[in-house]
Amino acid sequence: xxxxxxxxxxxxxxxxxxxxxxxxxxxxxxxxxxxxxxxxxxxxxxxxxxxxxxxxxxxxxxxxxxxxxxxxxxxxxxxxxxxxxxxxxxxxxxxxxxxxxxxxxxxxxxxxxxxxxxxxxxxxxxxxxxxxxxxxxxxxxxxxxxxxxxxxxxxxxxxxxxxxxxxxxxxxxxxxxxxxxxxxxxxxxxxxxx
Amino acid sequence: xxxxxxxxxxxxxxxxxxxxxxxxxxxxxxxxxxxxxxxxxxxxxxxxxxxxxxxxxxxxxxxxxxxxxxxxxxxxxxxxxxxxxxxxxxxxxxxxxxxxxxxxxxxxxxxxxxxxxxxxxxxxxxxxxxxxxxxxxxxxxxxxxxxxxxxxxxxxxxxxxxxxxxxxxxxxxxxxxxxxxxxxxxxxxxxxxxxxxxxxxxxxxxxxxxxxxxx
Numbered sequence: 001x002x003x004x005x006x007x008x009x010x011x012x013x014x015x016x017x018x019x020x021x022x023x024x025x026x027x028x029x030x031x032x033x034x035x036x037x038x039x040x041x042x043x044x045x046x047x048x049x050x051x052x053x054x055x056x057x058x059x060x061x062x063x064x065x066x067x068x069x070x071x072x073x074x075x076x077x078x079x080x081x082x083x084x085x086x087x088x089x090x091x092x093x094x095x096x097x098x099x100x101x102x103x104x105x106x107x108x109x110x111x112x113x114x115x116x117x118x119x120x121x122x123x124x125x126x127x128x129x130x131x132x133x134x135x136x137x138x139x140x141x142x143x144x145x146x147x148x149x150x151x152x153x154x155x156x157x158x159x160x161x162x163x164x165x166x167x168x169x170x171x172x173x174x175x176x177x178x179x180x181x182x183x184x185x186x187x188x189x190x191x192x193x194x
Numbered sequence: 195x196x197x198x199x200x201x202x203x204x205x206x207x208x209x210x211x212x213x214x215x216x217x218x219x220x221x222x223x224x225x226x227x228x229x230x231x232x233x234x235x236x237x238x239x240x241x242x243x244x245x246x247x248x249x250x251x252x253x254x255x256x257x258x259x260x261x262x263x264x265x266x267x268x269x270x271x272x273x274x275x276x277x278x279x280x281x282x283x284x285x286x287x288x289x290x291x292x293x294x295x296x297x298x299x300x301x302x303x304x305x306x307x308x309x310x311x312x313x314x315x316x317x318x319x320x321x322x323x324x325x326x327x328x329x330x331x332x333x334x335x336x337x338x339x340x341x342x343x344x345x346x347x348x349x350x351x352x353x354x355x356x357x358x359x360x361x362x363x364x365x366x367x368x369x370x371x372x373x374x375x376x377x378x379x380x381x382x383x384x385x386x387x388x389x390x391x392x393x394x395x396x397x398x399x400x401x402x403x404x405x406x407x408x409x
Contacts, residue, residue, distance in 0.1 A: 073271025
């Protein structure tokens with residue numbers, strides 16, 4: 001099975017308003033897609049739509065591989081130590097504690113493994129959210145504003161993690177305002193429909 | 195099955211850690227303590243009405259944990275993450291109902307023992323209440339998760355949850371209190387049937403509620 005992600009003629013309607021329509025993309029192993037556009041144009045909705053959390057108004061999404069989504073919600077138990085909170089999802093993904101410590105290493109968070117999630121700073125929580133995606137072992141990463149609240153060093157780690165994932169044949173879809181160092185990424189600029 | 199057990203374990207751990215088990219039990223005991231103060235220390239009257247009071251107390255205690263069953267998971271994005279992993283909403287609901295019952299039913303049955311002493315219930319009545327709770331609390335737990343998923347997206351969902359849940363629990367309380375008088379008779383069977391019905395329906399209703407939360 002080769003990893004792939006395709007959507008064609010995709011449209012999304014939220015609250016009776018057309019957010020976007022006629023979006024197309026085809027991604028193969030190692031490819032990346034960068035979503036850009038002003039606030040409220042539907043970048044997050046597009047990611048949720050690909051993830052299957054929203055129904056498509058028209059068009060369809062097909063993919064081969066497992067998905068992982070990182071949005072603004074941490075989905076980590078605030079009272080648990082970081083490694084355990086991540087371990088819950090890694091367990092469900094069938095990857096286990098080894099993947100969690102690898103992910104924490106990759107994002108330079110190994111020393112925070114025993115710190116309860118509620119004590120993490122905003123930027124650290126953001127990185128924890130990305131660590132959940134790294135530890136999932138998923139083939140297709142959907143990242144919503146992954147660079148928000150990250151310092152320069154963490155941004156570099158994120159770029160390196162994305163590059164490593166692509167080198168292993170993974171697919172990345174990123175919605176971002178900040179320029180991320182994505183080499184030869186396809187770009188999709190969303191603009192207000194109508 | 196793996197996901198079912200994972201969700202079950204997580205919800206149990208959360209309810210143990212956050213005092214989610216203690217609160218309904220303390221509330222239940224408090225009602226049993228306050229009732230004799232309100233009607234006076236007439237042993238015969240207490241023994242006659244005490245079983246019904248325990249059922250009302252159990253029903254009200256079931257309302258307390260509703261706001262932490264679904265809403266926190268929806269807000270933290272946990273339900274989204276389940277969905278991305280392809281875990282069915284009905285399975286999430288079934289796991290949550292099971293976890294909620296384990297943290298709610300047996301503790302309440304234990305608390306019914308000291309409560310029955312305060313209400314001067316005799317052994318036979320206590321046995322009927324315990325059997326009734328064993329049959330009825332799964333229905334209450336199912337109802338709780340169902341109502342929690344329907345009200346999770348609303349502001350002040352807690353108040354609405356009470357209004358929604360209490361009428362739906364009427365069969366449980368009628369047959370639950372009714373089963374005390376006629377031990378092992380028709381009322382107990384109806385209690386078990388209504389509870390079973392709720393347990394069977396709730397995962398689907400709660401699953402639809404969880405799906406609707408994503409919109």
